[in-house]
Amino acid sequence: MVTRVEHAPLRVEFTFPNGTAWTGNLSATANEKLAEDLAHGLVQMVHPLGRITALQSAVMYTSTIRRMVAELAAMGFHGCLADLRTSHVLSYWMSVSGRRVFHTRRLLVGCGDRVDAGIRVYLEGKPVKSPPRSKPLKPYTDGEWRQIEAGLRDYLQQVMARQREVLDMAALGPDSSDLGRNRQNFAWLVREHGPLKASDATRVLGLTVDYFRDGVGGQYRAVRNAMYPPVQVATAMRLLFGVYSGVVPDGIRDLGMEDFTWTGDRTALMDYVKGRRGPESVNLPARAVRLLERWLELSEPVRRIAPEAIAGDLFVFLDTEFRSTDGSKSQLSALSTRAAPKSGNKARRQLAKDLNLRTDAGEPLLLHSARIRTTYHNVLGRRGWTGRTKIDPNHTASVEGSHYVSSTTPAQAESVEAIIEDAQADILRRSRPPIVLNDEEAAEFVTEQPEQTARLGLDVKEMAELLGGEMDVFTAACANQLAGLHGPKGKPCPARPWVCLLCPLAVFTPRHAPNLLRLKAYFARQSRQMTVQQFLAVFGPYADRLDHDILPRFDARVLEKAAGEVADIDSELPLRPEEGTQ
Structure with a gap:
């Protein structure tokens, strides 16, 4: 962002990441010198020096400067920033809300060393007041979410069906029956002459306004709105586009035709600007791409007659306030909260009412983009x-x-x-040390270590089978392969051989030493062909347990004998094809 302080009159000029500009007026304040000092602090808060990147924040902090200057002047302070002392600031903070304290603290932090040292102590510490915590937006429930998606989808399908019907009638040409007061003639009229007001339409047809009474005028407006989507249709399209893509509302609001790169018949890359971060891109989901294609078809009539300044905007719609056909005023408007916030909010409320959206409790459901x-x-x-x-x-x-x-x-x-x-x-379970036994410890395990026996959940007979090798897997003796620690309970354990190293059901005895050393050699081969980060993420915990908690507890002679049986090749281990190293 480009931000600078200008004089005569005093102002701050902002240029935002999306290319738009805004000027914050700081002239005619009660203390212009203090306002100028705070304006320089505001510049330090703006990207890339600070975190402000959105118009809303720029407007809010400009207003904060004006209010702070006025309220300090009312308290009797008329000096510059260098004259501001702790007593002034504390008195001011105690008289305003926690939100204002938060904003003014940030302004003073932006002013840096120009602020008195005593004030900086308070800026670095806990604020005297805190703003109220914002209440997070709760997601819609599953039932409400399905209702919103289905309602918007069905509504837009009906809109598109009505437009196709009107376009087909317009292709038949004018129909002079009933003195031109019929849907076919109205359809031809709005296609050829644009979305005329009722009074202009009667003039083009050579009729009087009286002929449009008795419900005929409503029929004409229905045909006109079917041909040229009004704000409510564009609002529904924006909301459903958000349902399908999850893009931030302000990113959807400001989209233009140039923001889409078609990478295939059914794939598109969308570039948009997020207010607090700047430019972002997203590969649209397939159904969002299909919806985009439907909207381009639906908005083609209104885009064809739109002024050049807005024809490139994605969400163009027929303005609800129709203008004269003399060309002096535009009949169209780009859907933008900056241009028409009230119409957008009204359209959402009316849309929710028309769709009869209800909460799970049966109350009216509000549509909220965020x-x-x-x-x-x-x-x-x-x-x-x-x-x-x-x-x-x-x-x-x-x-x-x-x-x-x-x-x-x-x-x-x-x-x-x-x-x-x-x-x-x-x-x-992982924090417990492994059970590693030599031959003598295995013989006395049940009587000498009853707590470990209880940990394994085995009786005397089952312990004998475990220690005798009847419950062996590749790496260890497993107390219960159907326990479901690494897979569905009641089914054989699907874990890979190295997972046993951290399993609480594993018991390691000298007969397992050759396979443990084969696993150690496998880890060494993997470490040579993987990056350190990859190896630590995949095998790190298991290699550490093997090297530091299991192998050191075996007699050196047992390990030396077992090493003679290790050939250091993949075929020694039960590996899958993708796990091989050779």
Whole structure:
């Protein structure tokens, strides 16, 4: 971003990552010198020096400067930033809200060493007031999510069907029957002359306004809106696009035709600007690509007659306030919250009402763009790991957790608790030392180490079978191959040979030494063909357990004899083809 302080009048000029510009006016304040000092602090808060990258933040901090200057002047302070002392700042902070304290603290931090040393002590410590914690958006429930998706999809299918019907009628040409007061003639009229007001349409047809009374005018408006999608249709398309892609609402809102790169008949790369981060790209899911194609077909009539300034915007729609046909005013508008925030909010409310969306409790359901994105990632996260450590790299782990993890239904919360319990139990099992026995210890194991016998859950007869070799696997003797620690309970354990090294059911005796050394040689071969990071991620814990906790507990003579049986080749181990090293 490019940001600079200008004078005569005093102002801060911003240029944002998406190419838009905005000027924050700081003229005519009660203390212009202090306003200028704080404006330079604001510049230090803007990307790339700071974290501000969005218009909303720039507007908010410019307003904060004006209010801070005015309120300090009302308290009797008229000096510059260098004259500001701890007493002034503390008195001011105690008189305003926690949110204002948060914003003014950040402004003063941006001013750096120009702030008095006494104030900087408070800037580095705990704030005297904290802003109220924001309440995370809860994802829609599964029932609400299905209802929203199905409602929007069915609504848009009906819109597209009506437009195809009107286009087919328009292709038949004008129809003068009923004095031109019929749908076919209306369809031809709006295709040839654009979305005329009713009064203009009667003039083109050579009729009087009286002929449009008694419901005929409503019929004409229905044909016009079917040909040229109004704001409510574009809003529904934006919401369903968010349901299918999970892109941030402001990224969808500002899309243009140039933001799409078609990489195939059914694949597209979308470039968009996220307010707090800047440019991002995403490969659209297949159904989002199909929806995009349907919207391009649906918006073609309105795009064809749109002014050049907005024809390249993706979401163009027929303005609800129709203008004169003399060309002096545009009849079209790009769907943008900057241009028409009230119309967008009204369209969402009306859309939810028309679709009769209801919560699980039967109350009216509100459509919220950001909540749709939250639900998209919540659903995606419950399907499995998405490959991302965080949904939004701007978030801290605590914010990410409160926004996307903690917002769960009772059933989801129960599942999460079960996963946590299983993970904790697994960590506890792995922390226990391995059971490694020599011949003498094996003979006295049941009587000398009853706690270990209880840990394995075996009786005397089963322990005899274990120590006698009847329950051996490749690496160790297994107390219960059907325990389900590494696979479905009641089915044979599917774990790879090295997994036994960390398994709490494994017992290692001298007869297993040759295979343990073969496994050690296998680890050495893998370490030579993998990077250190890869090896540690895949084999690190097992190699460490083998080298430090298991092999050192065998007699050196046992290991020396076993080493003579190791040929250091893959065929010595039960490996899958993809696990080979030779």
